[in-house]
Amino acid sequence: MPRLENRVVLLSGGASGIGAETARLVVREGGKAVLADRDEAKGLALAAELGTAAHFVPLDVTQEPSWQAAVAATVEKFGALHGLLNAAGVGVRNTIEDCTLEEYRRVNDINSLGTFLGCKLAIPAMKASGGGSIVNISSVLGLRGAAHAMAYSASKGAVRSLTKNVALHCAQMKYNIRCNSVHPGYIDTPMIAPRLEQNVENMSGRQFLEELHPLGRLGRPEEVANMILFLLSDESTFSTGSEFVCDGGLTA
Numbered sequence: 001m002p003r004l005e006n007r008v009v010l011l012s013g014g015a016s017g018i019g020a021e022t023a024r025l026v027v028r029e030g031g032k033a034v035l036a037d038r039d040e041a042k043g044l045a046l047a048a049e050l051g052t053a054a055h056f057v058p059l060d061v062t063q064e065p066s067w068q069a070a071v072a073a074t075v076e077k078f079g080a081l082h083g084l085l086n087a088a089g090v091g092v093r094n095t096i097e098d099c100t101l102e103e104y105r106r107v108n109d110i111n112s113l114g115t116f117l118g119c120k121l122a123i124p125a126m127k128a129s130g131g132g133s134i135v136n137i138s139s140v141l142g143l144r145g146a147a148h149a150m151a152y153s154a155s156k157g158a159v160r161s162l163t164k165n166v167a168l169h170c171a172q173m174k175y176n177i178r179c180n181s182v183h184p185g186y187i188d189t190p191m192i193a194p195r196l197e198q199n200v201e202n203m204s205g206r207q208f209l210e211e212l213h214p215l216g217r218l219g220r221p222e223e224v225a226n227m228i229l230f231l232l233s234d235e236s237t238f239s240t241g242s243e244f245v246c247d248g249g250l251t252a
């Protein structure tokens with residue numbers, strides 16, 4: 001039995017990395033995947049690979065009209081909205097002393113405000129579809145600090161907290177909409193590719209990041225996508241407002 005049969009899922013950041021692997025799983029499990037991303041070339045290529053169960057819509061998560069158009073296009077194309085993955089994000093290294101106001105705003109606009117807008121604008125369409133599941137990608141750096149990734153960590157802490165408030169509101173309103181956050185460790189995607197090339201403490205960047213994880217390696221995007229699939233499906237119907245960690249033991 002497919003785990004997402006006829007479920008329609010909108011994925012921000014669906015063109016790359018964790019979002020793209022989740023889109024592949026959604027289609028494999030009988031669902032429809034709407035890839036929403038600012039990278040049109042990658043999004044269109046993946047939609048072509050996935051066939052008629054997938055569709056690409058351009059999206060800038062920082063812009064409310066862009067989200068409105070993406071949700072409307074989803075409902076127009078597939079007739080409903082049952083799942084939302086907020087995976088669009090940027091990773092930036094900075095400290096409280098060297099981060100500019102402009103950079104702090106940019107990172108928080110994409111990672112945090114973008115997730116707020118996604119939740120806010122998807123909820124009416126999910127209600128009209130009988131309910132659904134929202135999955136917000138935070139990070140292990142949303143659970144603890146990181147002096148070298150201050151703005152990123154702050155933005156991901158906001159995603160963790162936002163998730164709980166969305167979950168509580170939807171539960172109180174009896175919308176049949178759940179909302180959970182996922183907290184990956186370092187996952188081998190284009191986002192961290194530049195860091196893998198930079199030497200740290202006489203090690204390659206890859207070796208340095210691998211050694212942060214007790215399992216001794218980076219995560220693979222499909223390992224996070226499997227956790228997201230569980231949260232999008234009816235296998236997780238008693239989970240809402242919760243934090244799901246996928247980090248090779250990093251926070252243990």
Ligand SMILES: NC(=O)c1ccc[n+]([C@@H]2O[C@H](COP(=O)([O-])OP(=O)(O)OC[C@H]3O[C@@H](n4cnc5c(N)ncnc54)[C@H](O)[C@@H]3O)[C@@H](O)[C@H]2O)c1
Nearest residue numbers: 013016017018038039060061088089139184186187189191
């Ligand atoms: N890779 C990791 O180590 C890691 C660890 C923890 C959390 N995360 C989080 O997982 C999520 C997915 O990251 P990934 O590793 O798959 O990275 P990725 O770079 O492969 O994918 C991110 C996607 O977001 C899109 N995007 C960026 N800004 C956007 C905007 N303004 N509007 C629309 N789309 C936008 C990009 O075009 C890209 O397709 C991110 O939120 C990231 O912070 C990643």
